[in-house]
Amino acid sequence: MLEKFKLNILLQGLTLFLLGPACQASSLGLTVSVVPLDSNGGNTVEAYFSAIAPNPCPNLSGLCAVGENCRVYATSQPFSGTKPSPGWCVRQWQKTVPSNFTGTIKLGSTEMYVSIKAGPIVRANSGRLNQPAFVALPPPLRALVNCPRNFYLSVKDLDGDKVRCRFASHKQGECLTCTQHSFIKLDEGKCMLTFTGEAPAGQYFIYLMAEDLIPVPMIRHVTENKPLSSVPVQLSLTVEESNSICTGEPVTTGETPKMGSTLFVLPYQEVQFTVNFMSQLESVLEVAVVGPPELYRVGFTSIASQAMMTMAWIRTENQLTRLLPICFAANSKSLQSEARCVWLFQKEMTTLPAGTELKCDNAKMTLVLPVSSLTNINLAELQLNSPTCPVTYNSTHLTAHIPLNGCGTKTVQSGSELVYTNTLQSVRPYTKVSRLPSLILPLACRIPGVQAKGPLYNVSMPKEVEIFGVVRYWIEIYLPGQGPATQSTRSLRLLPQRLRRGAGLPSKINTTSTSSINSTSTSSINRTSTSSPSTTSSPNTHSSTLATTSYAIGSKINQLDIYVLSNCSIGGAQMIVSNCITSNTSDFAETMPFLNQGLVAIDLFHVIV
Template sequence: MAACVLLMLLAVLRLTSAEDFHGDNISFIKPHKDPDGNIQVAFHHQQNGRNNCVHSSPFTCEECKSFVHSIVMQTDQDNTGQGRWCQSGRFTQANVLLNVSHISLSNKGCCWATNNDMKTNWTAYAHMDLRTRSDTETLNNCPVTTTVSSLRVHQNCFSNMHLLAYDPDGDHVKCHWPADAAVHKNITLNENTCTLEKTGHVSEGVYVFEIMLQDFPTKRISLSNGNGTSKYWETSDENASPLCKLKLQFLLKILPSLPICELGHVQPNFLDPTPKHGDVLHATVGDELVLHTKAQAHRATINGFQVSGPHNMNKEFADGEHGKADLTLTWTPQHSDVYRVVPVCFTAETNESQSEMRCVVVMVSKPASFHDGVNEGMFESSFTLTGPTVVTCAGNRMMVAIKRSTLPDVDVNSLSLNDPSCLVTYNATHIIGSMLFSNCGTTIEDEEKYIFFRNQIQTLRDPLKVVFRRKTVKIGFSCQFPKTATISSSYDIQKSDYIFSHSRLDTFSYLFDVYTDGSFTNKVQPSAFPVQVDFLQNIYLSLKAESGLANVRLFLDSCKATPDDNPDNDDFYDLVKEGCVKDPSLRVETVDRLSFHLEFQAFRFDGDNDQVYITCTILMCDVNDLLSRCAMGCLNEEFRRRRRAVGMQTSMQSMTQGPFQFVSEALPSGAVHHNNAEMMREDAEMMQADVRENADMDDVYVMKKSDAPKPVSGETKLSRVRMEMKKMLSTNISTMVFGGACSLSVVVSAVAIAYHARKSKGKDQKPLLAS
C-alpha cells in the first residue's frame, strides 16, 4: 500500500514538473569557418518555466557531426519565494558536416503550463543558412530575440506588445505564425514590426504564442558554398527563402481589468535612464558593462525586475521613495562571447501588475588595451582630442575610447553615437563607442585621396525638456583609408599571397593561386613549381581579394602571358585586356564581389621557350560608384573615347603566377607537313566560328568576349620570311647535293617558299601555338 502511494506521489510530482514549460528561444553566435572548410555553429538556448528550470533536453540535427553542451544554468527566478517563474540557459556548440549549406535544429517535449489554447506538447525549431554572403563576405547572422519568463498584461490595458527582432547583418526581419501555432481571436501579429496588436475583446487566461522570425537581405546577393558553387538571392523573388528561421515561444497571461490604465499608477512606468526598446549597446571582452533601469508605480510596490540575459549577468535591486525602484545590471563578457550579439529583456514587477517589456541588444567586441596616444600596431585616425584618447580602425569597424577624466560633469548614461539607438558603454576609466562602418549612423565621405568613415559621440536630447543642467557632448571621430595602394614588400613569383599596404591605415590582401582542377578546391603548392602542363590541358587560376571594407568589389583589368617573369617583355599574349576577354579558350567566372575563377587551355610561345608566366592587373572599387573603373567593364574603342574612370577606386596592382612548363617535346620544323597546316587552318576557322556563335551568349563575368586577339611580337613579318627563306635555301642545297637534279630543286624550292609564306602568315596572326 505504501509503495502504491509513493508511486502515485512520484507520478504527481512528475506531472507537476512536466507542466512547467513557459517557452524558449535560441540565439546563434556568428558561425566560425576554419581554413579546411569545417564550420562550427554555437548557440545559446534559453528556456522559461515555473518550478523547474535546471532541465533542458538537447536539440537534434541531421547536419551535425557532434554536439558539445554546457551544463544548464539558471539565469533568473521569482524572488518572492512563490516559484511563479524562472529561466535557464545552456550553451551548445555543434560541429557541422563538410560542405553542407544549412543547419536545422529541433527539440520537443511536454508540457506547456495550463493554458486557454489547450496546448500540451511543444516543438522548438531553428534553421540557418551556412553559405557565404557576397555583401559581408562572411556567413549569415541570424536575428536575435528573447522574452522574460512570465508576461502579464491587464485585459483593458493591452493595446500592443513589441517583441525584439534585431538582425546583426541589417537584414529585414519578418514575423509570422507557424502552421501549427494557436489562433488567437482578436490578437494579430504585425509581420514587419513583430508587434502583437489587440483588435478586440480578449478573455482572461493564459495564452500560448509561437512566432517564427525570418531574415531577408535588403539587396541582391550571392551565396557561396564550400565546394565553390554559388547562387544568387534575389530581392525581387517573392518566393525566396529566408536565410534564417527561429521560433520564439512564450506565454501571455491576460489579467482582469484595472480601473485606471495610466502608466505609473498601478502599472510600473519606466523612467530615465532606462534604455529604449531596441537600443543597441556595445561591450568589450573583459570590461564591465553597466545598464541602469528605473521604474515607478504610485499605487503599487515594485518588488523586483524580471530579466532575460546571459547567465553571469548580475542584478542589483534598490527600492526608492514615491513608488520608485532601480535595477543595475552588470555583465563582463568573456573571450567566448566575442562577436556575440546578446538580447536582454526586462520588466518591472508588482504583485498586481507588470510594466511593458523592454529589450536591448548588446554587441560584444574584441578587447583592446587603452593608453595615452594611439595603440601600436593599430590604425591611426584623423581624430584628435585634448587628453588621452584612442580611435581604433579595423577592416570593417571602428572604436573610440575616451578617458572619463577628460569629460568631467558629463552624464555617461545620456551619450550615444550618431544613431541615438546606439548607446556608448563605459567602465571605470573609459567611455567606449564601437560600431561597424555600416551601422550606428556611420557616414562615408569620398575625398580626393581618402575614404573617410565618420561618426560622433553626442548627448541624447529629450524633446520634452527645454532646459539642461549638464554639459552636452558632441565629439566627432573618423577612420581614413587612402584610395591609392602600394606594394609593401617584394614577393616570390611562386607565392600566392600579395599584400598591398595602405600606409598604416588598412591592408588589402590579394591571393593569386593555381588549382589542380575545375572544382577549385586543391591548390598547387609552391613546391610543385614549375607547374608541368601539356598542350590542350586546362589551367585553373583563382584571383581573390581579402578586405573587411564594406561595399567594395574586385575588378580584373588585364591578364597577359610572357615567356619569362618580366611582365614588360616584348613577347606577350593578351588573355584579358582593358576588361575584355581576348583568348577564345578563356572562361572567367565571377564567384563573388571579391574573387574570380579563370580557366583556359595551355599554350606555349614560338621558339625555344617552354615556360609561360601569367601576369594579371586588378583594382578595387566602390560597388555603388557608377563612375569607377569597375562600373565601366570592357573598354572598347568607342567607350574609351566617351568616358574615363573618375570614381572611388584603388590604383592598379599587378601579380605574376608561374612558371608553367611544357613536358611535351616540340615537333621539328621539317616534320610539319602541308596536311598538318591544313588541319591547323581548319581548326582555327572552327574556333573562330565557335567564338562568333558564343558572342551572343551572356557571360557570368561583367566583361564581354572580343574577337580573336591580335598578337604582339618583337619579330617582324619580314624577318620571319627571310629566316624561312634561309632555311629553305639550306634545304635546297642539300637536296641538290644528294639528288643531283637542279630542275627538281627549283620546283621544290618554289613549293617550299609558297608553303612557308603561308606558314609565316599564320604565325604572324598567332605566335602562340596551341596543339
C-alpha cells in the same frame, strides 16, 4: 440510452478543451540565437538557448549528453520572478546542432519543440556566411481581461537585414500544437503583438518564427523575397481578471535605457545602467529580468510610487554570441510595464600586431608596440584612460608604463581572477573631423586566484587580561599642590557662594576603598597622571602658588585634588574617566555626580587621571 449520454459528455469535454485557454505549454518563453560555424562551411551552428520554465525550477541535468559539444550556464544569480504565479526561472545552455534542426528538448517536466532553419548561405555582398536574426526574450507577458495592449519584440541582425516575425506553421514542421488565437494579432514587419482584450483569464502560448530578409529599396517591386533563415520564438501571455481599470501600469522614468538601445563592450569592460519605474496605482513588487549569464542585479528598491534597480555586466573571456539582449519589466500585483530590451554588443577585436609585448608585474604593466603596425594612426592622439599619463614613442616603438593603481586603470573580477584593465585609444577634439583611422587597444593584466591549502586554522581575539595583565585601580585625594602630580594641578576659579567648608582635613587622604567615591573608566590606563581639561590656569604658575600655601585646621578649603590611578604596565596606554559620583552612604543609595563626561559637576574636587 446510456451510450448516448456518455457520448454527449465526451463531446462537451472536447468542446471545453478546444475553446478554453491552453493549460499546457512547452515553456513560458524560448529564443534560440544561432551562429553558423565557419569550420565546416556553416553546416553546423552554435545554438544558444534561453528558456523560461515555471516553478519549481528544473535542474540542468539531461540537457547535454555524453560526447556532445554542449555546455550549460549555472549562474551565481539566476533569473527568476514571481509573476505570473507560481513563478518562473530562466535556464540557458548552448549546443552544436545541424544548421537545419528540429527536435524536442526536455527541461525537467517541460518539453519544448524547436525548429531551426539556418542552412548555410554565403552572402554575395560580403562572401561570408549569413547570420540569422537575434530576438530578445522578454519576461512572461501579462495582461488584463478587456484591456487591449501591444507587445513589441526587440530584434537585431548583424548583417543589417530586415527582420520579420510571423506565426509558426504546423504544415512547415515548425511547431506541434501552434493554435493561433483570434485575440492575438501580429504586425509582421514591426514584430509587434496586439492583445485585443477579448479573452478569458488564463495562460496562452504564442509560437513565432523570426526571419531575416535581404533589404529591398522601396522603389523596386519584388514579387518574392525568400527569407535567408528562420529561428523559433515562443512566448507566454497570462491574462488576469480585470477590475475595470486598464491604465496605470508602471512606466519607465529617469535615465532608463530606451527600447532597442545598444551598449558596446570592450574586453574586460564593465557596463552598468539603472532602470527606474513609476507606478501610481500599485507598488512595484519586482523588476523581472532576462539577460546573459552573470548579469548582476543589485539595489532593487520600491518606495511608494517609485522603484529602481541597477544592472551591470563584465565582459570576460566567454563563448557567448556577440549580441546579448537584456530584457526587463516591472511587475505589480495585477499590472506589468512594457517589456524593454537593451543589447550588449561585444566588439570584435583583431589580433595584436607582431612584436607587441605587454608585461605585467605586481605594480605596473608595460606596453611595447611596434610603430610600423600602426598604419595611418596619428600617434599624438593616443592616450590611456587618464590623459595625464604619458605615452612615449620614437621612430620604431611606442611605450607606455601603466601603474595598476593609477592612469585610470580599473579592476574587475573574472571568476577567480583579478583583472586590471586600461585602454590605449585615439582621442580627437570634438571640433576636429578626420578621415584617419582610430585605434582602440584594450589592455589587461590577469592575476590568478590562489587556493589556500593546508590544515584548518582558527582566528580568535586575545582577552583583555592577556594584553594588559591584571589591572588595579585606586583613588587618592590630596590638598592642592601636595599630590604626586603637583606640577599638573590647577585651581578652579570658584564663586564665593559655592565655596565649601572642610574641618580637620589632613594633608593627605589615601582612599583605597570606593565607599564614598566611584569612578567609571572608558579606555586603557596610563600610569602618568594628567590634569583635567576643564581648567584654564597656567599649571606652572598656579602650582608654585599652591606649594607655598598652608592650611590651618578649621580654615576654608576651596578645592581638593582627586587622583584616579592604575598599575597598568603598558607604555603609552591612556585612561579617560568619563563619570564620577559621590555619595553620603556606603551603599550608594543616593548619589550625586561631580564629573560627568569630562565636565566638573561640583566645585569641591579637581579630578586628575
